[in-house]
Each structure stands twice: as C-alpha cells, then as structure tokens.
Amino acid sequence: MKLLITFIMFLFVCVIPYRVFSQETPTYNNQQTPSFIVRGSVYDAEFHRAIPNVNIEVSGGAYTTTNLSGDFRIQVKKGDELVVKHKDFKTVYYTVKDNSRIKIEVRANQDASQAPKRNRGLSFQAAVDSSKYYLKTDIEKSLQFITEGLSKSQSTKDKSEVYTVLGDIYVYWKQYDLAISNYSISLQNLPLAIVQLKLAKAYRYNKNYQESLSIYKSITEDELSNRQHVFLHEGLGDTYYAMQDFQKALKAYNVALEKAVKHQMTPKKTDLTSKIAQTYSESGSEKEAGDYFNNAMELALEETESRSVEEKVKVADFKNRSQNFSDEIKLRKQAIQDIQGIEMDSAIGIESALTVQKQNYKIGNAYYLKKDYDSAKSYLEKSINEANAKNDLVVAKDAKRKLSEVYSSSGEYNKALETYKEYTDLVETLYIKKEQEIIQAARFSKEIAEKQNRITSLESERQLSESKYQLTSERNKRQQLIIYSLIGGLLLLLITAYFMYKYIKQQRLANNLLALKSLRSQMNPHFIFNALNSVNSFIASNDERTANRYLSDFSQLMRSVLENSEADFIPLEKEIALLELYTKLEHFRFQDKFDYEISVSSEVVVSDFQIPPMLLQPYIENAVWHGLRYKITKGILTIAIAKKSDTEITITISDNGIGRERSRALKTDNQKKHSSQGMSNIKKRVTILNEMYQDKVDVTISDFQDSEDTGTQVLVTLKKD
Numbered sequence: 001m002k003l004l005i006t007f008i009m010f011l012f013v014c015v016i017p018y019r020v021f022s023q024e025t026p027t028y029n030n031q032q033t034p035s036f037i038v039r040g041s042v043y044d045a046e047f048h049r050a051i052p053n054v055n056i057e058v059s060g061g062a063y064t065t066t067n068l069s070g071d072f073r074i075q076v077k078k079g080d081e082l083v084v085k086h087k088d089f090k091t092v093y094y095t096v097k098d099n100s101r102i103k104i105e106v107r108a109n110q111d112a113s114q115a116p117k118r119n120r121g122l123s124f125q126a127a128v129d130s131s132k133y134y135l136k137t138d139i140e141k142s143l144q145f146i147t148e149g150l151s152k153s154q155s156t157k158d159k160s161e162v163y164t165v166l167g168d169i170y171v172y173w174k175q176y177d178l179a180i181s182n183y184s185i186s187l188q189n190l191p192l193a194i195v196q197l198k199l200a201k202a203y204r205y206n207k208n209y210q211e212s213l214s215i216y217k218s219i220t221e222d223e224l225s226n227r228q229h230v231f232l233h234e235g236l237g238d239t240y241y242a243m244q245d246f247q248k249a250l251k252a253y254n255v256a257l258e259k260a261v262k263h264q265m266t267p268k269k270t271d272l273t274s275k276i277a278q279t280y281s282e283s284g285s286e287k288e289a290g291d292y293f294n295n296a297m298e299l300a301l302e303e304t305e306s307r308s309v310e311e312k313v314k315v316a317d318f319k320n321r322s323q324n325f326s327d328e329i330k331l332r333k334q335a336i337q338d339i340q341g342i343e344m345d346s347a348i349g350i351e352s353a354l355t356v357q358k359q360n361y362k363i364g365n366a367y368y369l370k371k372d373y374d375s376a377k378s379y380l381e382k383s384i385n386e387a388n389a390k391n392d393l394v395v396a397k398d399a400k401r402k403l404s405e406v407y408s409s410s411g412e413y414n415k416a417l418e419t420y421k422e423y424t425d426l427v428e429t430l431y432i433k434k435e436q437e438i439i440q441a442a443r444f445s446k447e448i449a450e451k452q453n454r455i456t457s458l459e460s461e462r463q464l465s466e467s468k469y470q471l472t473s474e475r476n477k478r479q480q481l482i483i484y485s486l487i488g489g490l491l492l493l494l495i496t497a498y499f500m501y502k503y504i505k506q507q508r509l510a511n512n513l514l515a516l517k518s519l520r521s522q523m524n525p526h527f528i529f530n531a532l533n534s535v536n537s538f539i540a541s542n543d544e545r546t547a548n549r550y551l552s553d554f555s556q557l558m559r560s561v562l563e564n565s566e567a568d569f570i571p572l573e574k575e576i577a578l579l580e581l582y583t584k585l586e587h588f589r590f591q592d593k594f595d596y597e598i599s600v601s602s603e604v605v606v607s608d609f610q611i612p613p614m615l616l617q618p619y620i621e622n623a624v625w626h627g628l629r630y631k632i633t634k635g636i637l638t639i640a641i642a643k644k645s646d647t648e649i650t651i652t653i654s655d656n657g658i659g660r661e662r663s664r665a666l667k668t669d670n671q672k673k674h675s676s677q678g679m680s681n682i683k684k685r686v687t688i689l690n691e692m693y694q695d696k697v698d699v700t701i702s703d704f705q706d707s708e709d710t711g712t713q714v715l716v717t718l719k720k721d
Contacts, residue, residue: 077096216232230263553584569611
C-alpha cells in the first residue's frame with residue numbers, strides 16, 4: 001500500500017511537471033483571468049501637457065481614446081498589452097501589471113531627415129566614437145551617430161570603419177544577419193584581417209559554421225598581429241566546439257594557448273585553459289578536464305574578482321557532472337561570498353550565472369542528490385527568497401519545483417503538493433512574461449531592420465547626390481555612375497529583403513513548432529485522472545493485484561507517451577502498440593460495455609509509414625466515453641489499417657455506439673466544452689502538420705450505420721514520406 005501511494009506522488013511531482021512545461025503555450029490565454037478597469041493618462045514628457053484623442057487599444061480587445069485632459073479608462077486583464085497610438089508620436093507598448101494608475105510619457109516625433117541636425121558640427125571620427133560610446137547602452141543613439149559618420153565619410157577607409165562599427169552594434173544586440181551583411185560591406189571597401197575575424201565570429205553566432213570556418217581558414221596569418229593570431233585559433237576552436245568536433249577544437253585551443261603564453265597574454269591564458277577544460281569535459285575525458293579546470297581556477301585568482309568567481313562556478317558545474325557533490329557545495333559557498341562582495345561594487349543581472357539565487361539553488365540540488373534533505377530545503381528556500389527579492393522568476397520556478405521533489409522524497413507529501421501548486425503558478429506567470437518578451441523581441445528586430453533600411457537608403461541617396469554633383473563637369477560618366485549607384489542600392493535592398501524574409505520564415509516555423517509542441521502534449525487529462533480513480537477503487541476493495549497490473553500497464557503507456565512527445569512523427573508500429581495498450585486499459589475498465597479488435601492488413605508495410613504520436617487516441621476515447629459507454633447492449637470497437645494505394649493507407653476507427661447526435665444530447669455544458677476543445681486541438685494539430693509536411697494526414701468523421709445506434713466512423717488517410 002505504501003509503495004502505491006509513493007508511486008502516485010511520483011506521478012504528481014515528476015510526470016505532471018513535464019506536462020506543465022510542455023504546455024507553456026498560448027493555451028494559458030484560454031483560462032479565465034479576472035478583468036478590471038484601469039485608469040491612465042498620456043502626456044508629452046518635454047512640454048508636460050496632456051494629449052487628447054490618443055488611440056488606446058488592448059491587443060485583440062477593448063478600445064478607447066483619451067479625453068481633453070489626456071485621461072482614459074479601459075477594461076483590461078493582468079498581462080494585457082496596451083497599444084498607444086497617435087500621429088504626433090511613435091507608438092508606445094505598455095504591459096498591464098496591476099490596477100494601478102498608468103502614466104504614459106511620450107515625445108513628439110522627429111523627422112528622420114532632421115534628426116542628425118543637432119550633431120551637424122561633429123567630425124567623422126567624433127561621430128564614430130560617439131556611436132561606439134552608446135553601442136551597449138542605447139542602440140538608437142548609436143545608430144544615429146553612425147549614420148552621421150556615414151554621411152561624413154570621405155574614403156573607402158572611412159566607409160569600412162562605419163560598416164565595421166555597424167556590424168559591432170548588431171552583434172551586441174544579437175542581430176547577426178545584419179551584422180554579417182555590414183561586415184561584408186566593410187570588407188568590400190577595405191579587406192582587413194580584424195574585420196574578417198569579426199565576420200567569422202558573426203557567422204558562428206548565426207550558426208553558419210561552415211561559412212565561419214571558411215572565413216577563418218582564408219585569413220592570411222602573416223598579416224596578423226600576435227593578439228589576432230590568438231583570436232584566430234580561439235575562434236576556430238569555438239566553431240569546432242559548437243560543431244561538437246572536440247578533437248579539432250582541442251587542437252585549435254592548444255595552438256591559441258601556446259601563442260598566448262608566448263606573448264604573455266594573461267587573460268587569454270585563463271580563458272583558453274578554461275575552454276580546453278570544458279572541451280575535455282564534453283568529450284568525456286574527466287581527468288584531463290579536472291586538471292585544466294584547476295589550472296584555470298588558479299590563473300583566474302590572479303585576475304579580477306568577477307573572473308575568479310566565474311571560474312569557480314564553472315568548476316563547480318564540472319564537479320556536479322562528476323557527481324562530486326561535496327566539492328561542488330564547497331566551491332559554490334565560496335562563490336556566494338565572492339558574489340556578495342562583487343554586488344557591493346556593481347549590480348549583477350539576473351541573466352548572469354553569477355547570482356546568489358542560482359548558486360543557492362544549485363547547492364540545494366547538490367544536497368538533494370546527496371539525500372541531505374534538511375540542508376537541501378534550507379538552501380532552496382534561500383534561493384526562492386533571493387529570487388523573489390530580485391524578481392528572478394526562472395530561478396524561483398526551478399527552486400520551487402526542486403523543493404517540491406525534496407518534500408516528496410522526505411515523505412512530506414502535503415508540503416510537496418502545496419509547493420508544486422506554487423510552482424505551477426510561477427510557470428504560468430513566467431509564460432506570460434516570456435510571451436511578452438517574444439513579442440517585444442520580434443518588434444525590436446523589425447525596428448532594427450527598418451533602421452538598417454533607412455541607413456542603406458541614406459547612403460544610396462548620398463552617393464547619388466555626389467554622383468550628380470560631380471557629373472555636372474563630366475557628362476560622359478554621368479549615366480554610368482547613376483546606373484552603378486542604383487544597382488548598388490538595389491543590391492543592398494535585396495540583401496536586406498532576403499534577410500527579412502529569412503527572419504519571417506524562421507519566426508513562422510518557430511511559431512508552428514511551438515504550437516505543435518503544445519497540441520501534441522495535450523493528452524486529455526480526463527483519462528489520467530479516471531485511471532487513477534480506478535486504481536483507487538481497486539485499492540479500496542483490497543484488489544491490490546489488479547491495481548498493480550493496471551498501474552503497470554498505465555505507467556508503460558505514460559512512459560511511451562512522454563518518450564514520443566518531442567517528435568512530430570513516430571513509426572506506425574509504435575503508434576499501433578500505444579493504441580493497443582490504451583484500448584486495453586479502456587476495455588479493462590469497461591469490459592461489460594464493449595469488445596475491441598485491432599487489425600492490420602497484410603498488404604500494409606507498417607515500417608514504411610510515420611504518424612503523429614497519439615493522433616488516434618482522442619477518437620478512440622470519444623468512441624468509448626461518448627458512444628459505447630452509453631449503449632444498452634455490449635458494443636464493438638474496430639480499428640482497421642488497410643492499404644489505399646502504394647503511397648497511402650487508411651486507418652478506420654468505427655464503433656456501433658449511440659452515435660454523435662445522441663451523445664451530444666446527453667452531455668452537460670462542461671462536457672460539451674471539454675469535447676469541443678479536444679477535437680479543436682486535433683484539427684489544429686492536423687492543420688499545422690499538413691502545412692509543414694504538405695498534406696500528409698487527412699481525417700473525416702461520419703455515421704457508421706443506419707440503425708438506432710448509428711455509431712461513428714473516423715477515417716484517417718496517411719501518406720508515405
């Protein structure tokens with residue numbers, strides 16, 4: 001009995017969290033979040049005056065405008081995004097956090113052609129230096145200054161420098177496609193080795209590994225400085241490491257390390273020693289990795305405190321992978337003391353690995369793995385408190401989940417369940433935040449692409465103006481210069497359009513994959529909870545043998561579902577095995593209601609076909625729960641797989657139950673809502689799969705027979721790859 005209770009708690013703590021993670025998709029938007037009226041105002045930040053007739057809209061929802069006093073009221077929900085539009089200022093996006101009054105400051109639009117006027121007195125070098133100054137803090141100012149620098153450029157050397165800085169800006173803000181484009185333009189103006197190194201790195205960041213290797217190998221080493229030699233071989237090592245070619249990565253890193261030692265480049269010695277250690281660790285050479293990590297930690301002690309603690313954290317991660325939890329805990333405790341000292345001098349962002357909350361979480365995890373549950377609880381609670389104080393939802397969520405597992409392992413099941421509920425609430429909050437971040441990131445990328453187009457257009461216009469000015473005295477060259485300028489501008493626009501198209505295509509694919517991951521993971525919890533109720537009834541009736549047999553089949557089904565949850569398609573034989581197991585479980589519960597038969601035609605070569613995992617399960621569940629379960633006499637469920645053509649098969653699911661019309665009449669309002677949502681998810685999933693894989697699956701539903709119990713027939717047509 002105790003073993004069964006422990007297993008059920010394992011399902012709640014370990015299996016169901018997976019489902020929560022896999023459902024971090026827009027399905028949360030379907031939940032009923034309380035709405036409320038929020039008040040706000042819009043005013044000009046420069047002149048401190050209210051702005052009337054501003055358009056206020058909730059994305060996909062309510063709409064209103066500001067009154068003469070600049071005030072507005074609108075019905076919203078927590079997490080909604082307000083879109084604030086007016087002809088006199090740039091559109092503002094505001095995310096509602098609570099029902100507090102909203103104050104939105106705006107600034108009047110500046111004509112793009114007039115924006116640089118306040119910098120008219122800057123020289124070319126001053127404009128470039130100003131752009132570099134704002135590179136990591138304000139991308140708009142940085143781009144504004146570099147545009148001014150471009151307008152002041154007088155030579156190919158100047159233009160090369162401008163486009164190099166543009167590439168640096170886009171690399172820092174992770175717009176790698178645009179960085180590659182600008183570095184390439186820089187090299188066209190002046191082929192410098194340092195720009196080639198930056199272009200190769202940008203290709204690696206963009207995961208164009210072959211292009212990155214090609215650039216690195218094309219660089220003439222005789223033209224490089226000592227530092228550039230090190231950067232070249234380090235970059236090669238980084239690219240090979242990203243490709244998981246660890247032998248070549250080690251070779252490149254060792255060459256770079258030899259040159260760094262020879263030329264006394266101390267910071268690079270530390271970095272390269274650490275990278276060699278990580279490479280050995282990834283390749284499974286634990287002893288060599290340990291030696292190099294120790295060397296890297298000793299070298300880091302001679303540098304800054306932040307570099308030293310960074311290396312300690314890396315070594316602690318290595319100790320964790322080696323299951324040396326005692327050493328890991330010791331290193332992380334030292335790291336926490338160092339981090340607290342660093343935080344007194346400068347703030348550390350929550351995205352950094354060097355945060356107290358992350359280290360406390362990992363210490364708690366290490367104690368948990370050592371089965372020291374009391375210490376694990378203490379450090380996990382510290383992690384949660386620190387994460388809450390710094391609004392680090394990711395660490396707070398992970399720590400809550402781990403704390404729930406610790407409570408479960410120590411036998412405190414009530415606390416485990418309570419903590420797990422807190423964890424699921426955090427997952428929902430984090431999802432809303434991540435969804436807003438994705439929207440903002442997409443908007444940011446679009447705005448950056450528009451600015452790049454503007455820079456390209458300004459450069460084209462400037463070149464055209466210069467050409468016209470010079471051609472007043474050189475009529476014979478006028479047409480050629482104009483044509484070349486137009487061709488150059490067109491090529492730049494085409495390149496930009498290509499990268500925009502590529503980005504949009506990637507976003508569409510990412511959205512489809514995200515939606516598909518959500519839909520295929522949503523196996524109806526109706527069956528899971530009813531299955532657990534069946535186990536409970538077996539236990540209550542002291543039928544432990546039946547409960548154990550049922551639980552064994554149920555856990556086998558759940559394990560198979562989780563194993564296949566990441567795949568768009570699985571072999572047909574696996575799907576048949578899953579259906580046999582699922583139908584067996586349903587028949588086990590309703591033996592007096594129906595019998596079933598699963599047949600595969602001898603003409604069907606099962607190994608030739610792939611099918612979306614658990615695509616057929618909802619149809620079988622509908623047949624049992626809404627057709628056969630209400631039948632007065634014992635019914636029959638038939639699943640038949642037959643050949644339709646050389647490239648197609650049909651899967652027919654038929655039952656002689658009460659039929660769809662009578663079943664619909666028997667449902668409660670809640671059941672109708674649940675069924676509709678389940679069938680809608682199947683339709684969405686099939687639609688997305690057909691869009692991605694070119695009409696691979698087709699589903700039709702019809703009545704099975706003309707008698708009183710009409711039954712239902714589902715016909716699934718599946719195409720071969």
